[in-house]
Amino acid sequence: MLKALQLEPEKCTGCLQCEMACSYENEAVFNPSKSRIKVFNFHDEGRFAPYTCSQCSEAWCMHACPVEAIVINQQTGAKEVIEDVCVGCKVCTIACPFGTGNYNSDSGKVIKCDLCGGDPACATACPTGAITYVDADHTGLARMKAHAGQSIPKN
Amino acid sequence: MKHIVVGAGPAGVVAAETLRKLQASADVTLIGDEPEAPYSRMALPYYLVKQIAEEGTHLRKGADHFAKHGITVKQDRVSAINRAQKQVSLASGEVLAYDKLLLATGSRPVAPPIPGMDLPGIFSCWTLADARNIAARAKPGAKVLLMGAGFIGCIILEALAQSGAELTVVEMEGRMVPRMMNDTAGNMIKDWCESRGVKVHTSTRVTGITKGTAHPLSAALSTGQQLEVDLIVSATGVRPNIGFLQGTGLETGQGILINRHMQTNDPNIFAAGDVAEGRDFSTGESSVQAIQPTATEHAQLAARNMVGQQGAIHRGSVNMNVLDTLGLISSSFGLWMGKPGGDSAELLNRDRFRYLNLQFDGEVLVGATSLGMTQHVGVLRGLIQTKTRLGKWKDRLLEDPTRLMEAYLGSTQAVGFNAALLK
Structure with missing residues (x-):
């Protein structure tokens, strides 16, 4: 069973523990600016929204890579950047329409969520259940319904 | 089949x-x-x-x-x-x-129509064979002339400068990367390159190349200057x-x-x-x-x-580019030059080489230019290609163009107020 990150902004308190956990797991530093998951701040509404790569199936980043540095991990379904192969051309960072692949100028390579190989540190660190790692077939259904519902005019 | x-x-x-x-x-x-x-x-x-x-x-x-x-x-x-x-x-x-x-x-690659382009020591940087030739000649201290500061020229510029060559760039348009960057961004890239030791001549042409005396090649510039170099790399378009x-x-x-x-x-x-x-x-x-x-x-x-698949219709490709000129990262998307009658948002810090310019058509983002931005740039493509109606987020972006990801999430996902519908 393929699993995916389920992100539920309404449960997020903006504590940023996911960003700390991600940067520590992947870059060995506590530095939110190196995190692959980001919590966006909606201060007008007092809300927060964690967001990262959804590992989309026809991944724009993967198809746009000129040197086959982004490959599918067959076990997790994650699109992973092979750091040794990535030349740092950044084409994937403009190709991803979700804005979830970022260039890391320290390493000269691109970084993106790789689901930590199947045990995402962000989900483990999240204290409120806003980030969970669940059956991929069930992520987002409720959100899609809600968003669709929102677009129906009220009479 | x-x-x-x-x-x-x-x-x-x-x-x-x-x-x-x-x-x-x-x-x-x-x-x-x-x-x-x-x-x-x-x-x-x-x-x-x-x-x-x-x-x-x-x-x-x-x-x-x-x-x-x-x-x-x-x-x-x-x-x-x-x-x-x-x-x-x-x-x-x-x-x-x-x-x-x-x-x-x-x-x-297209060679410019000037005399002397057939002399030895002049290369395009287009094929692996070209790259081998350039790598063998662009030694530390070598004098190199790069003709053309378009996208391809600028990609090679970084490599030539890093190889330790003494680099001069000649571009006939009035700014660098003229077909990808507006005046502000193109000139900031020029300032950045010059501050890092690359000589950049914009609004300048190479009018002819002859054999040199101190160095193998001599290039005549439209400014009247004569430039002796060891290697010329031509990147004047394809x-x-x-x-x-x-x-x-x-x-x-x-x-x-x-x-x-x-x-x-x-x-x-x-x-x-x-x-x-x-x-x-x-x-x-x-x-x-x-x-x-x-x-x-x-x-x-x-x-x-x-293979005869139904519905595989091309909706059109978004023109976009990303460039790294000696560590200054720039990108542009769609109608970065703007649309007549559209409005725009701009954030500029010349001293820190930061720039973000957004172009709108009504409440839809249609183009963008960025300098010094490496986080979440792809969302510019996303917002343009999905023609997301930004609603109240447009005014917020006019005020603070950096809030792109919030604009995207707030306009397309059940976040904040929308999330109440989940209960």
């Missing part, structure tokens, strides 16, 4: 692989005329600075990649297309029959490889004209990538974009149409 793909660049390789994926039983032949494994020109600058070996430029790793996927790779050149017989003739004399043919022959189509009756403009199914005026012949003049998302008109993401997008769509 017999599919022939001509051209072994990114478009050709992605198309061949997609054809194989969609049609397990089909014959897929990929023809490329360079004596190399299919490689990426995008990766050549990194080879120039020895960040990667030659294999690092290869589009696919593993010598048996194509064989493993049942794709026949031929190193040859198409000399003629017989549309009536549905055959292509190769330079080797071989004749191959096709059911569907894809032309992905890319583009080639043109689609369409010469071989003369007499075939295939319609061409700047490139090969294709419809929204990536089809030429011959329903069995398709085109993709740098050679194809396809639909531009922003203008709705046909243009040669000659960029990597468009090449792979074209290729996938062409393959889907070649």
